[in-house]
Every structure is written in C-alpha cells, then in structure tokens.
Amino acid sequence: MAKNTDLAGLCATAREMVAREAPIYEKQRPRSKAMFEKPEPGFYDQVPQHWMRDWPMPFPFAVAGASGSTLIDIDGNELVDFCLGDTGAMFGHAPQPIVDALSQSGTRGLTTMLPSGETAKVGKLLSDRFGPFVFQIATTASDANRFAIRVARAVTGRKKILVFDGCYHGAVDETLVDLENGKTVARKNLLGQVVDVTTTSVSIPFNDIEALKAALETGEIAVVLAEPVMTNCGMILPDEGYLKALRDLTRATGTLLHIDETHTISTGLGGYTAVHGLAPDIFVVGKPVGGGVPVAIWGMSEDVAQAMSDIRAKMSGIGHSGIGTTLSGSTLQIACLRACLEEVMTEAAYETMNRHADRLEQGFTAAIRAAGLPWHVSRVGARLEIVFSADTVRNAQESRAAAIDDIQHALHIGLLNQGYLVTPFHNMVLVAPTTTSEQIEGLLGAFENVLKRLVAQEDM
Template structure:
C-alpha cells in the first residue's frame, strides 16, 4: 500500500493525482528529449544501458544524459538546463568543477597521475586534515566504501575483536558487512536487496536501532565488537537525526566496553567545515569522509586517534609483510592529493559554508511553508546544507520509521515533475543540497516548482 492510501484523512492526496502527475511529466520528458531517447538506444553494450546500473533508479523513463555540469547547474544533450540540488548525491557538494580543483588537477596532469609514491602535496594534506577534523593520523583511499573497509579492518586489528555494529537503516557505501537490517523477528539479517551475497552477515555484524542506547549497551556487552560504525545523522534513508544525549551516550558506552567508534561523515560533511563531529564536539576513534572531500574527484580519507593508530601499528608489526588487505594501487595518488589540497585550502571554506547555511535556511523555510499550506502530514528535516522532505508528520527516530516513510510511487512522480520544470533533486529520496555555487534565485526556483507540483497533488 502506498503513501496516498495510508495518508490521514484530509491530506488531500490521491493515487489518481499521483498517477496523473507522473503520466504528464513522463510524456513531457519523452516528447522534448529526442537526443536523450536516442542515446538510451545507442548504449547497447552497457549493462542496462548505463555505466553504473543504479543510474536507472532515477524517475526518468530513459536515463538523463548530461552534457555539461558547471557550478550548480546541469545541461542535458537536448539543451535543457537544470538547477541541481542533488549534486551527485553529495559528491559535488561544493559545486561541479570548482575552479581551484580544476586548476590543481590540470597542473598535476602534467606531473603524473599515478606513481604509488607521495607527492609534495602529501604532507600538506595530512596537516590540513588533522587541523580540520581534529584527528592526528590519516590515510587516503579512492572511495568512502574503501575507506570504511580499511578503517574497519584497522579497528579489528587494533582491538583483536571480530565483530562490528551498525545502526539499522544507515549507509556506509559498498562495504559488504554493513548490508544488514533488523528483520521482522528482531534479529539482524541480510538486507533483502543485497545481490550475490552467500554469507550470513549477522555472524560478524550486529544491527541495533539508531537512538536506542539500551539496545546498543546490550549488543556491546560481550566485548566481541571491534567498532561501531555510525553516521552522526542517518541521511541515506529518510533523514533520521540524533535525539538529545544520543551521541554522548554512544561515546560513553563504546568507551566503557572497549569498542572503537568509527564516524562516517561522507554525507554529513554538509554540516560544517569539520563536519558534524567538529560542529557538535564528537570524539571518534576513527573517521571517514569521501565523495565531496576532493571536490568531486574520486578520493576519500580515513583518520585515527593517536591511541588507535598506535594499537594498529603494533598489530601490523606482529604480522609478516605482504598483503594487508588495506589500500589499492590508486590510493593516495598525486592526482587525489592535488584535488584534496585544493578543496581543503580553497573550496570547503568557512565562507563557503556560511553561504550554504544561508541558502539552506531559505530552502527549509520555503519547503516547510509549502507543506503547511498543503496540509500534508510530512515535515522538513535538516543537517547543515542538507535538507529533506520526510513523508511522516514528526521527526524520525530510527531506520524502521524511515522505511515506513518511503513511498516510491509518490517520490518518483514528484522527482520527474520537478525535473521537467528544470529542478533536479536526489533520485532516492527527497534530499536537496545547497552548495557554494547555488544562488538564491535557484533556491526560489526550487521552492516555486515544489509549490506547483505539490499543488497538483493536493488540488
């Protein structure tokens, strides 16, 4: 049963209106994009017609082909322009192709891209990361998924413990062991959507509800959990924010049980220059951030406290040299280091974040006013420059509530209706980002388009 039939009386939304909105938007999309339609047919040797299969998860009847991405705007092959509030699902948090990053990688291209050795930027990047994120020891990876894998391996080595713990509904990239959820029985089970996984991941991974310190305490009591891996706010479902006292309790409980705390800020980097952790005074033992950290170049970083790094170093010293399972050939390349340095020094600045916050304020207020006028039982959630419409009347507390707040039929209709009005938001849920390149006019366009689309839904 979808959102509309479950909506409270008086919500003013029906299946018929959603279907009509979707049908109208789909016809307009197909009728005005002949080159896009042709491109879909020409990509026969790409699996499902796209370079990465989840590109078909968008609401479009055939994939949107982007010819150019600059600042916070996209242009497709048919010449249509879009105000981009998805921003590559956070990868382009600071806008598409920031000039300092483009200049840095252009310079580095003439000096070498992959040497498997440090470049002169390496020490500077280490210092910048330590000052910004308040952890002393750092390593570079190519993706946040890799960084999380490596940090988990380091946590197991440092503690000598086999298990990890995740919060039900959280997202940590393509790390096999985190693809679990709390099943109907209340036990940890593999996510049903996981492809090609023969193992029972619950053997080494435990899942507990976000914001539930009692269940966290019980799950760590046997002292077999090496680390808790956590987003400070869950952002890749329907946004779930931490309740007062949750992070203080999480830190106290993990320390008491000798469990390391790994904070993954790949999405919550939107909160401020030092992420959610610096803004709200969190003290992780390990820290990961990817996607936007190098301005859109494939790079991620993972950091360790001094104590964690020392324990990890001892564990490594007791092993023979060879394949550690940590690192890839392209990790820490001169290409990545050049982009990281440019982003940290010149792009992800205090001034940039001030601009992003101001626009997110405008976005949040405008969207909340639309929902209030429409009388819809939804609310607006916020994490720094990250704003989301959540299809529930009150703030969510855990992953189970987040799953119940997802209504794919409604979401895809709204996303496509916005797209044909020149506005792009996240394809997976109603997430919108403000970047340093975003303008007030673009935010006003988003609000105007959302008002029109919502009006169509509620009549």
C-alpha cells in the same frame, strides 16, 4: 488549513501526475531517449553503473556538461542541480581550484605509488580541518570504511561490527544488513553474496540506548560504524544525548567508534564531528573532500594508530595487509585534496550554503503548511529532506513507514520538468556555495506548484 490526510487519494493523484509528466519529459529529451531505444553494444543496460536506470524518470538523461549548480543534458535542457551527485559535488560542479589542480597534476604525472611533495602539507590541512587523527587516503568512502573496519578488528581482537538499521556506508559487505523482527538479516536483493553477514554484523535501531547497551555488553563488537545523522533511510536525527551515550558506551566496553561523515559533512566546517564536538576513534569522509575527484580520507586516533603500528611491528616480512589500493594516495588525489581544503571547502562556502538552506527550510515548511500536508522538513546543515510524516522519525522503521513511493516519484519528476533536479531515491535537496538566491526561489516556486497539484488546488 485542514491537513490532507487522505493518503490513498494523494497517491492516486500522484500516479496521475507521473502519467502526465512522463510524456513531457520524453518529448524534451529525444537524444537521451534514443540511447535506450536504440542502444549501442557496450555497457550493461546502456549505463556505466546499473543503478543509474533506477531514477524515477522514464529513462536517465545524459549529461553534456555541469558547472557550478547547473547541468545541461545532451538535448540542451538546462537544470538547476540540487542533487549534486548525492554529495559528490557538494561544493558545485568543477570548482576552478580543482580544475586547476587537475591541470597542474597532469603535467607532473598522475600516480607514482609514492608520496607526493605535497603530502606533509595536506596531512596538516586534514588535521587542522577534521581533528587530531592520523590519516590515510582511499579512492572511495566504501574503501575507506573497509580498511578502517579491518584495522578495528585487528586492534580489538574482535570480529563483529555494529551498524544501525537503515544504514548506508557504501558497498561494504558487513554493512549490507537490515533489522527484521528484532533479528539482523542480509539486505534484500544483494547479488553474489557468499558470506553470511549475520556472522559478521549486528544491526540495531538508531536512537535506542538500551539496544546499544545490550549489543556492546556482549563484548563481541569491535567497532560501531555510524553516521551521526542517518541520511539514506530518510534523514534521522540523533535524540538529545544519544551520541554522547554512544561514545560513553563504546569506551566503557572497549569498542571503537567509527564515524562516517560522507554525507553529514554538509553540517559545517569539519563536518558534524567538528561542529558538535564528537570524539570518534575512526573518522571517514568520501565524495566531496576532493571536490568531486575520486578520493576519500580515513583517520585514526593516536591510540588506534599506535596499536596498528604495534601489530605491524610483530609481523615478519612485507605482507599484504588487505588495506590500500594502488591508485589511492596518488599525486592527483593529494593535489585535489589540497585545493579543496584550502580554496573550496571553506568557512565562507559553508556560510553561503547554510544561509540558502535556511531559506529553503522556511520556504518548504511554508508550502507544506499551505497545502495542509502532514509533512515536515529534516535538515543537517546544507542538506534537507522532505519527510512524509508529521512527526520526527527516530529510526529506520519509522522512516520506512513514512516513505511513500508514489508521492516521491511525482515530486521528483514534477520538479524535474520545471528544471530542478533533486536526489532520485529520497527527497534530499543539497545546497552548494554556487547555488544562487534566484535558484533557491525557483525551486521553492516549483515545489509549491507540485504540492498544489497534488492536493488538487489547481488543475492537473
């Protein structure tokens, strides 16, 4: 079939679709709508985090319950969840081993500011699963990345970090930069930014070995903070040999390599690092590692850990290192980590996830081709994205050029009104071990329906 390359026409159709779908969404959700039309005093913008208002729907729906791969809103609408808390619930909502760990921890106390009796066991589980790192616990990946950056600066004696254009590593100040016209600049729309992040951070394009070499050879970079596959500016896969070059160049220049696997843990057991044999100096996983409970881990190589110990040994008294928070490393977190690593984040779970992802990749691709659209599917394990480009995107600039808000909004609400929830800010679909074959086929049918409407193969 000839490709539908009339972008202006597709966008016009997409806007018409959104206009038709919005009243359907609203009619199905009178109780959620009332939360925003007649707000009670309390939360800013009537939501616990302001960005919850940014979803491409008329207003957010309020969740009444979530189990496995299913959400039910307060109006009784049931949705198959392929967003899964943008990886936070990657193994499904409320896995029973996590629920049991929460219940048992509740009878033993939740936090004590001291190690629990399960600490040694969990440390071994972490090393067995993710590699020979020396681990610490944080509450979020944002915190874990902050702490690891502080260590990297301490042990290298350098101030700057390097991140890739389009990166996302949580709410870490130093990572909130973009690359514009070859210069590192503060990301737009930051609130209350005081420190000039261009003095702390360098941004370069992903997959550009020459730019990487030039930045590292300055001798100013303490650490490169990277996802092995970029996931928040579309999905950008590494070129063949790029991650090896990244490791070789960091070693050659005395720069630490810090891999953030919070999203790429979808790759397989142990994450992208284990599956592809990476050897970072620092390793971070947040969101799903505790089965949805707020916990993150960060690991250091033995060399980095020893360097940190040597520095601490020279300090006098008990000081504030700037690393750690009171609720991190709690009894509750340790219990949920153990339950997740032993019973939830298993090889069998990944086998199921990747089998279903195989079917989704095949089905999405077939529907795109049938509609004659110049798009493709990008994937890292159980995580897939629809990319509005015929060619693979290699960096953030190409990814931004491929992003089409009108079509993304139509795709999102068009799927939502058929009972399927995908991520709000880009076209990511995540498969859980609790996802069923019927849910996979249902999503594929809904996706095909949206595409047919978009290319006017059936009536609006």
